[in-house]
Amino acid sequence: MSLVPFPSESRVRWRRLDVPGREDARVEQTAGGWRLTGQLDVEEDGVPARLRYRIDCDDAWRTRAARIEGEMDGRPVRFELAADGAGQWTRDGHPLPELAGAMDVDLGFTPATNTLPIRRLALAVGASAPVRSAWLRFPELRLEALEQIYTxxxxxxxxxxxHIEGDGEPFTARLDTDAFGRVLRYEGLWEAELATPGDPAP
Structure with missing residues (x-):
């Protein structure tokens, strides 16, 4: 069974399972595709962060722009990214060749961005696909390419x-979603407290 058509507007509230943290996120349909916005407060490795993001995607769920701002440990945070939908990225107008080939942005502090490849790939049950993402590593707040596999x-x-560079073993986690592909539980890290609109009957 394929994914259910995405609602024109929806909201999710998550809480972190391993450290203090909460996030409110929203997805809205736009004239050109989809917009994800969110705001979270989290404390990672003893460092408090308050961050906001906005991600604009085309109608095929390919990332075209992302803005991340806020503060971490009292210091300002700001990233302004743009993508052409074919794997080329810039930050503040400057090319990022190290991210070439990435189709999705992956913000390491939220499960919201897992929905992007889930929707874009529309995998059949039992199928797998590789994904190259523009990953904002957290809490380091460092941009790098990340090779992933979704099954x-x-x-x-x-x-x-x-496959995280510098780590011995690949990171793996189970993602439980609703019928739209929104993450309701990210193994060991996040759990949804609220998801609207209501999940349709299976």
Missing amino acids: REAERAYRYRA
Whole structure:
């Protein structure tokens, strides 16, 4: 079964499972595709962060722009990214060749961006696909390319794997979603407290 058509407007509230943290996020349909916005407060490695983001995607869920701003440990944070939808990226207008080939932005502090490849790939149950993302590593707040694999293990469950440079073993986690592909539980990290509109009957 394919994913249910995405609602024109929806909201999710998540809480972190391993450290203090909460996020309110929204997805809205726009004239050109989709917009994700969110605001979160989290404390990672003893460092408090308050961040906001806005991600604009085309109608195929390919990232075209992303803005991240706020503060971390009292210091200002700001990233302004743009993508052409074909794998080329810039920051503040300057090319980022190290991100070439990335189709999605992946913000390491939110499960919202997992929905982008889930929607874009529309995998059948049992299928897998590689993903190259423009990853904002958190809490380091460093941009780098990240090679990932998404496997749709069940109707509403995905296995996420990432090969993080410098780590010995690949990172892996189960993502439980709703019928729209929004993450309701990110194994060990996040759990939804509120998701609107209501999930349709299976």
